[in-house]
Every structure is written in structure tokens, then in C-alpha cells.
């Protein structure tokens with residue numbers, strides 16, 4: 001009897017907030033927007049497709065937050081990576097363009113990581129600075145012009161294509177979530193990321209190379225932001241400096257609501273996936289409800305605030 | 318009088334250890350030998366240099382001069398990882414545990430067991446070994462899967478000592494392991510320390526409680542402001558002598 005009580009108390013509510021929230025929002029839109037096309041297969045698929053880049057970025061952010069750091073620069077990386085890829089694809093074959101986008105993402109993430117791990121600058125300040133820096137780079141790269149992506153195989157692979165009837169964006173999402181979950185949950189590296197974010201000194205004295213972990217998580221986050229950039233460029237068949245610009249809040253909210261701790265030591269990739277889908281569904285539903293853009297922003301902000309408050313509630317207790 | 322043979326039996330030999338931080342001399346000239354299965358207590362007032370000495374032995378600090386030998390082999394550890402690889406484990410004053418992780422993950426922190434072609438964590442194996450170890454040492458925790466955050470101070474220190482017990486092959490260093498604990502919890506931790514001796518490990522323990530020192534140790538080594546005042550066999554000294562050595566009056 002007492003042990004049941006104890007178990008109940010130890011049961012961490014924040015882990016389930018995202019699933020309950022997801023269901024509630026889904027039911028709400030299903031009832032109120034059932035006749036406005038919310039429940040059509042086409043609309044539901046659309047939500048998943050639009051959420052793909054968010055999910056990919058969220059996976060990277062789980063690694064960073066779990067390690068006790070933060071990345072604010074991934075939105076800017078998305079734009080720089082997408083533009084790099086689009087520009088290179090204008091003259092070179094597919095794989096060079098892909099490498100350009102991913103390489104730029106990895107390189108910027110690595111740069112963040114070196115500054116954080118070896119100069120011991122706070123990641124909040126480092127990535128705040130690189131966020132601004134690379135937003136500027138993205139603007140000046142093409143003088144604010146958008147660059148069309150005409151390479152068909154690229155568009156198939158990262159945008160409108162499909163394999164065995166499954167849209168490529170869904171495949172990227174599944175692949176990244178599966179790999180991310182495996183690395184995070186099942187490998188030594190994942191355990192060391194959590195230990196570093198939980199108690200860096202304890203991790204250090206047990207022989208974990210804490211600086212390496214910090215470089216790795218920020219590099220992973222940069223690389224995944226690069227991939228998100230490719231997915232945007234593929235779906236829109238163009239790259240533009242505005243890509244990823246407004247994703248910062250959405251991704252952070254998705255990850256926190258998903259059950260990852262802002263202070264490190266705790267994280268879940270599956271939670272981040274459901275959190276991302278929840279944010280995508282919210283966007284979609286609010287548009288279908290006919291809210292103006294400014295009203296959408298307000299409602300979304302309020303809902304994020306409530307969800308984050310519930311998620312963080314038992315951390316404070 | 319086979320001196321060389323006698324020395325070979327010593328797990329740890331510290332000779333003329335000197336340590337200065339910039340202009341501050343933390344350890345003057347320290348020499349001590351420890352045998353397997355022996356508990357030596359290190360006592361002295363605040364700032365005497367006790368923690369510094371343990372950090373030198375565990376590879377956190379390098380001595381300014383002097384030598385360290387393990388099993389008669391002179392060594393100089395580059396970092397704590399190297400010391401650990403030589404079978405030296407430390408239980409820190411402020412616990413080096415990751416609060417949000419489970420007991421078994423802390424037990425294997427940095428040395429996780431893996432299996433399979435992709436190096437997956439062997440959680441089952443780690444849980445089993447942890448459960449066996451905490452049972453052997455009688456560390457009373459709900460389960461190996463409990464999160465550290467949900468344990469009491471004594472249970473946490475029990476886990477930290479169990480970890481040291483599991484990994485140490487030669488020497489365990491403890492820096493005030495019961496400083497934050499109540500009476501019953503302290504007794505439990507003392508049992509765990511005594512169990513280290515039964516496993517034939519050498520133990521160097523820092524404590525401010527003379528009662529504890531007299532309960533546990535074979536010898537007592539006194540430091541005062543970085544100076545080694547002397548080493549006494551516990552059975553052949555008393556509290557008055559140790560107190561006067563500590564305070565210098």
C-alpha cells in the first residue's frame with residue numbers, strides 16, 4: 001500500500017503531459033473543425049509533412065539540452081545551410097549540394113561547440129551571438145534573394161518524392177527519430193550526454209570526456225539543423241533567408257513539452273517527436289479556424305506557456 | 318630485515334610529497350605507506366591539507382615535488398582517469414553522483430557495460446550486478462533502478478562507496494564520507510568502510526570525528542597547516558594525544 005503510494009508520487013507527471021496535451025488538442029480540433037477538413041487524410045498527412053523539419057531540429061536540441069547546454073542558433077543554420085545547398089546545386093550534382101548543406105550545418109555546430117567546450121563560454125551567449133551572426137550571413141549570401149532549387153532528384157529526395165508510397169519527408173522523420181532515439185537511449189554516448197548535463201564534475205571524475213561531449217552535441221544539433229534546411233529547400237523548391245527564422249520558439253517548446261529538462265540530465269527523443277507533432281497540429285488547427293496571423297501567435301504563445309508550466313511544475317516541487 | 322620485500326607489500330608509498338598553489342604551501346613534506354587491508358585515518362583542522370593530499374593521490378593535482386608509488390611502481394598520474402585505471406577509487410566529500418540518473422547508471426558511470434554489434438547499453442547486466450553489490454554491502458535502497466534524487470543522504474553515500482568498492486582493486490580514498498549524515502546513517506557507512514578492509518583494499522579516510530577515527534582505523538596520521546605531525550598506531554594512542562597533535566598545544 002505504502003509502496004504504491006510511493007510509486008505514484010515518483011511517477012513523473014511531466015513525462016506524460018505531452019501525450020495528454022496531444023490528445024486533448026487533437027480531440028478539440030476534431031470536434032470543432034471536423035467539418036472544416038481537419039480530419040481529412042490529406043490534412044493530417046500535411047501536418048506530418050510540415051512538421052518534419054521541426055522534428056529534425058528538435059532531435060538535435062534534445063541532445064544539447066540533455067547535456068546541459070542550449071542552442072539558439074539552429075534557426076539561422078537552417079537558412080545558411082538551405083541557401084548553400086541551393087546555390088551549389090545550381091552548378092554541381094546532387095551529392096555535392098547535399099554535402100554543402102549538411103557540411104555547413106555541422107561546421108557551424110562544431111564552431112559553437114569549440115567555443116563552449118574549450119573557451120568555457122556559456123552556450124546561451126555563444127549561440128545567441130552565432131544566431132545573429134549567421135542570420136546576417138544568410139541575408140548577405142544572396143542579397144535577400146531566394147534561390148530556386150531545380151535539381152529534380154534533390155526535390156524528390158528532400159521534398160515531394162516518395163518511396164514505396166511513403167513520402168520522403170515522413171521517411172526522414174522516421175529515420176532521424178529512430179537513429180536519434182537509439183543513440184540517445186541505447187549507447188554509451190547517450191549515457192555520457194545525460195551524465196554531463198546532470199553533473200559535469202561527476203562525469204569528469206569518472207573519466208567521461210566532458211568537453212568532447214559538449215562539442216559533439218552542438219555539432220549534432222548543427223548537422224540536424226542543416227538537414228532541416230535541406231527539407232525546407234526540397235519541399236519549397238527554393239531556399240530563402242527566412243527559412244527557420246521563426247522556428248526557435250516552436251522547437252524549444254516542442255522539446256520542453258516533450259519532457260526534456262531545460263537544466264540538463266533528462267531528455268526524450270520520442271517525447272520531442274510528439275511535442276513537435278503537437279505544435280504542428282496546433283498551427284494547422286489555428287489556421288483552419290480562420291485566426292489572423294497575429295491572433296495565431298497569441299493563442300500559440302498562451303498554449304505553449306500553459307504546457308511548459310505543467311511540464312516544469314514537478315521539477316520545481 | 319628484508320626491507321625491499323617489505324616495501325613491495327605496500328600498496329601506496331608517498332615520499333616527501335610537497336604541494337604549493339602559487340605561493341601558498343598546502344603540503345610541506347609528507348610521507349606515508351599503506352598496506353593492503355589497512356585503514357589509515359587522516360586528521361587535522363580545516364585547511365590542514367587533507368583534501369589536497371587525496372587529490373594528489375587520485376591524480377586530480379600533481380605534487381610540486383615528491384614521489385608516489387603504487388605496488389612499488391613509481392607513477393605520476395596525468396589525471397583522475399589514470400589513477401582509476403590503476404585501481405584507485407575516491408569517495409568525495411561532495412558526492413560525485415548524477416542525481417537524475419538511476420543507481421545502476423551511477424554505479425557504471427563512465428564505464429558502462431555494453432553488448433551487441435552496435436554497442437548497446439547492457440542495462441539488464443548493469444542492474445543485476447548493482448543489485449548483487451548493494452545486497453552484499455547491505456546498502457538499503459528500494460531498487461537499482463531508483464533515481465539518485467529519490468534517495469536519502471546516507472543511501473547516496475552508500476551508493477558512492479559501493480561504486481568505489483566495485484571498481485577499486487587497490488586503494489579507496491574517502492574524504493569526509495559521513496560529514497552530512499545522521500547517527501544511524503553514519504553507522505551504516507562505517508560498516509561499508511570496514512567491508513573495504515575485509516576485501517583487502519587499502520583505505521585512506523579523512524574524518525573530523527575522532528570517535529569515528531578510533532572506531533575504524535589501524536593508524537592515524539595527523540596534519541597541521543600542511544605539516545605532517547606524526548603517525549600513530551590507533552591501538553597505542555588515545556584521543557588526548559591526537560587532539561594535542563592536531564592543535565599543537
Ligand SMILES: Nc1ncnc2c1ncn2[C@@H]1O[C@H](COP(=O)(O)OP(=O)(O)OP(=O)(O)O)[C@@H](O)[C@H]1O
Nearest residue numbers: 338341342343361362363364365366367368369370
Ligand atoms: N586549488 C587550490 N588553489 C589554491 N589553494 C588551494 C587549492 N586547494 C586547496 N588550497 C589551499 O590549500 C590548503 C589546504 O586545503 P585543503 O582543502 O586540502 O584542506 P582540508 O584539510 O581538506 O580542510 P577541510 O577540513 O576544511 O576540508 C588551504 O589553505 C586551501 O586554501
Ligand SMILES: [Mg+2]
Nearest residue numbers: 367368369410
Ligand atoms: Mg577537505
